[in-house]
Amino acid sequence: MALTVGLRPLTRALLRPWARVPGAALGRPAAGSGDGVRCFGSPRVLVEPDPAAVGVAVMKMRNPPVNSLSLEFLTELLISLEKLENDKTFRGIIITSDCPGIFSAGLDLLEMYGRDPAHCAEYWKAVQELWLRVYLSNLVVIGAINGISPAGGCLLSLSCDYRVLANNPKYAIGLNETLLGIIAPFWFKDVLVNTIGHRAAERALQLGFLFPPSDALQVGIVDQVVPEDQVQSTARSVMAQWLAIPDHARQLTKNLVRKPTADRLLQQRDADIQNFVRFISRDSIQKSLHVYLEKLKQKKG
Numbered sequence: 001m002a003l004t005v006g007l008r009p010l011t012r013a014l015l016r017p018w019a020r021v022p023g024a025a026l027g028r029p030a031a032g033s034g035d036g037v038r039c040f041g042s043p044r045v046l047v048e049p050d051p052a053a054v055g056v057a058v059m060k061m062r063n064p065p066v067n068s069l070s071l072e073f074l075t076e077l078l079i080s081l082e083k084l085e086n087d088k089t090f091r092g093i094i095i096t097s098d099c100p101g102i103f104s105a106g107l108d109l110l111e112m113y114g115r116d117p118a119h120c121a122e123y124w125k126a127v128q129e130l131w132l133r134v135y136l137s138n139l140v141v142i143g144a145i146n147g148i149s150p151a152g153g154c155l156l157s158l159s160c161d162y163r164v165l166a167n168n169p170k171y172a173i174g175l176n177e178t179l180l181g182i183i184a185p186f187w188f189k190d191v192l193v194n195t196i197g198h199r200a201a202e203r204a205l206q207l208g209f210l211f212p213p214s215d216a217l218q219v220g221i222v223d224q225v226v227p228e229d230q231v232q233s234t235a236r237s238v239m240a241q242w243l244a245i246p247d248h249a250r251q252l253t254k255n256l257v258r259k260p261t262a263d264r265l266l267q268q269r270d271a272d273i274q275n276f277v278r279f280i281s282r283d284s285i286q287k288s289l290h291v292y293l294e295k296l297k298q299k300k301g
């Protein structure tokens with residue numbers, strides 16, 4: 001089935017592979033700075049230069065209540081990342097959350113439930129694009145994971161160069177797709193296998209493990225677990241270590257390591273979109289999503 005993807009103009013401009021964002025829509029000097037410091041704010045993505053670390057930006061996700069990755073939120077994240085990537089002031093980003101207790105609840109289930117195929121296709125393309133942008137970023141990307149991080153939230157974390165997780169038993173992380181009756185796509189799986197190895201990934205994916213911090217550290221899905229009030233300072237120290245390496249050498253090495261994984265998706269992006277649309281449109285999958293969404297509602301009592 002050939003799929004015609006009707007993209008809205010903003011999304012279309014953004015989601016071409018490695019498109020340049022037209023105009024300087026969001027880049028502007030920080031209010032009152034007058035010193036050339038740049039701040040790329042948007043309603044859901046707060047980006048500020050780290051006052052304590054030259055060349056480092058802190059990107060806070062602010063899409064309450066749970067930082068679910070809706071199409072609009074993905075688009076704003078993409079714009080901000082593109083701006084940072086193009087601004088030579090910055091060499092590193094710390095990605096964190098502004099929603100207490102939640103890093104990201106993952107993909108927005110409402111973008112996949114009860115939607116028409118064209119919408120699902122547009123949405124999936126944005127998901128692909130965010131992954132590619134973070135995974136292949138020339139910047140050092142550190143995840144300061146200050147909340148629970150299931151599924152798409154875990155993928156975002158796994159795409160960083162280094163992950164610092166707050167030590168709170170509620171802050172579980174993992175690819176739990178099977179618990180929803182859906183499947184982690186091959187590129188989610190590839191990134192997990194690259195991170196924790198084949199056998200651990202095999203178990204974690206099939207059983208939909210959400211690892212609490214101590215287990216997450218043990219299996220290697222995160223690099224460090226620290227007290228909650230030390231997540232930012234630890235991320236900053238780790239960043240300093242990564243920034244001590246000359247950019248060109250680090251970037252080329254990152255590309256060498258990550259490109260084969262990214263290429264697997266780049267070589268079949270359209271087919272991957274079609275697979276997703278076919279899969280998500282199945283009655284059985286829509287029913288599973290319905291049941292899961294109802295469970296989330298009932299949990300509230």
Ligand SMILES: CCCCC/C=C/CCC/C=C/CC(=O)SCCNC(=O)CCNC(=O)[C@H](O)C(C)(C)COP(=O)(O)OP(=O)(O)OC[C@H]1O[C@@H](n2cnc3c(N)ncnc32)[C@H](O)[C@@H]1OP(=O)(O)O
Pocket residue numbers: 065066068102104105106107108109110148150151152153176177180182183184185275276279280293296297299300
């Ligand atoms: C064969 C070819 C295959 C090709 C590929 C096909 C596959 C499909 C792959 C799709 C991949 C998907 C990856 C994903 O990311 S799926 C999303 C997974 N996410 C989750 O399971 C998390 C669900 N959420 C929670 O567990 C909890 O909300 C929480 C994050 C632990 C926070 O709990 P709490 O603070 O108690 O908040 P609430 O539960 O009350 O939630 C508040 C509010 O937010 C809504 N919500 C929560 N998560 C999502 C979400 N992911 N998307 C949309 N909306 C979400 C929740 O329903 C509440 O809404 P209301 O206030 O309106 O009730």
